[in-house]
Amino acid sequence: MTETRPDVYASRDGGVLRIVVNRPARMNALTTETLESLAAIFVEHAQSSDVRVAVLEGEGKAFCTGADLAGVTLSGPPSADTIDAANALVQAIREFPSPVVAAVRGPAAGVGVSLALACDLVLAAESSYFLLAFTKVGLMPDGGATALVAASIGRARAMRMALLAERLSARDAFDCGLVSHVCEDDAFAVELADLTHRLVAGSSPAFRFTKKAINDATLTELGDAFTRERSGQIDLLGSDDFAEGVAAFQEKRAAVFG
Numbered sequence: 001m002t003e004t005r006p007d008v009y010a011s012r013d014g015g016v017l018r019i020v021v022n023r024p025a026r027m028n029a030l031t032t033e034t035l036e037s038l039a040a041i042f043v044e045h046a047q048s049s050d051v052r053v054a055v056l057e058g059e060g061k062a063f064c065t066g067a068d069l070a071g072v073t074l075s076g077p078p079s080a081d082t083i084d085a086a087n088a089l090v091q092a093i094r095e096f097p098s099p100v101v102a103a104v105r106g107p108a109a110g111v112g113v114s115l116a117l118a119c120d121l122v123l124a125a126e127s128s129y130f131l132l133a134f135t136k137v138g139l140m141p142d143g144g145a146t147a148l149v150a151a152s153i154g155r156a157r158a159m160r161m162a163l164l165a166e167r168l169s170a171r172d173a174f175d176c177g178l179v180s181h182v183c184e185d186d187a188f189a190v191e192l193a194d195l196t197h198r199l200v201a202g203s204s205p206a207f208r209f210t211k212k213a214i215n216d217a218t219l220t221e222l223g224d225a226f227t228r229e230r231s232g233q234i235d236l237l238g239s240d241d242f243a244e245g246v247a248a249f250q251e252k253r254a255a256v257f258g
Contacts, residue, residue, distance in 0.1 A: 008022055012051065014200065015200040016051075016052070016053055017048075017054040018057070020059050024059045026068055027065040028063065029065045029066060029069070032082045035086050038056075046092075052200045053101060054101070055100075058106070063104040064108055064115055066133070067110060078237035090115065090118040090143050094215055098204065101119060101121045103123055107128065108124075110132065110133060110134065110143075113143075114141075122179035124173060124183075125184075125188045126170050128169075129168060130178060130179075131166075138243075145225075146162070147222045181195065244258075
């Protein structure tokens with residue numbers, strides 16, 4: 001069974017629900033519609049008894065490079081549509097009753113980091129990396145990243161990633177606890193198949209209660225993070241620094257902030 005939505009497709013086979021961001025020409029950068037499509041798939045399959053594990057991945061050379069800024073226009077008041085869609089998707093992943101695995105190949109940047117960390121396990125290919133580049137365009141992390149990253153690696157390292165836009169290699173991400181698994185690129189498919197097989201073969205009720213208990217214990221600030229990020233991001237989206245950040249991104253140059 002295969003489902004196709006705008007920029008997304010999903011297939012189900014042998015207890016595995018595979019959900020793929022399908023915007024390879026844009027390095028799987030996300031629009032509001034793409035985020036909504038992804039969330040809809042998670043919500044619709046949340047009560048499917050034959051789904052024992054979900055895998056979230058990106059088509060092509062990237063997992064997800066964040067929100068798509070290529071076509072951003074700055075006319076009119078700032079919109080929270082994309083922020084709200086990202087928050088709804090992260091919440092849908094967190095609440096999905098079966099384990100969710102992020103299969104990360106290539107960059108996971110911006111809200112792509114949030115999507116990966118909302119998943120219960122993250123398998124990262126050796127050549128992949130994680131990057132919160134929001135401040136480079138005059139914004140702050142969103143999609144719950146201020147809670148998800150800090151819950152994984154602590155305040156000090158989260159500040160380095162968020163304030164300085166420091167890129168973490170897959171190996172460094174594993175060593176500091178940001179991701180659960182890392183493997184060589186040529187072993188990725190085998191490692192992913194082994195991981196999903198172990199989850200399919202396990203006790204679904206045990207996994208469901210375990211996932212909820214750990215998330216409830218460690219992500220207590222996620223809801224408040226959504227609120228804080230939304231408020232701060234709306235202010236920043238209307239700022240001169242964001243206008244400069246978008247212009248610099250589209251012109252492929254470094255931003256010069258006032």
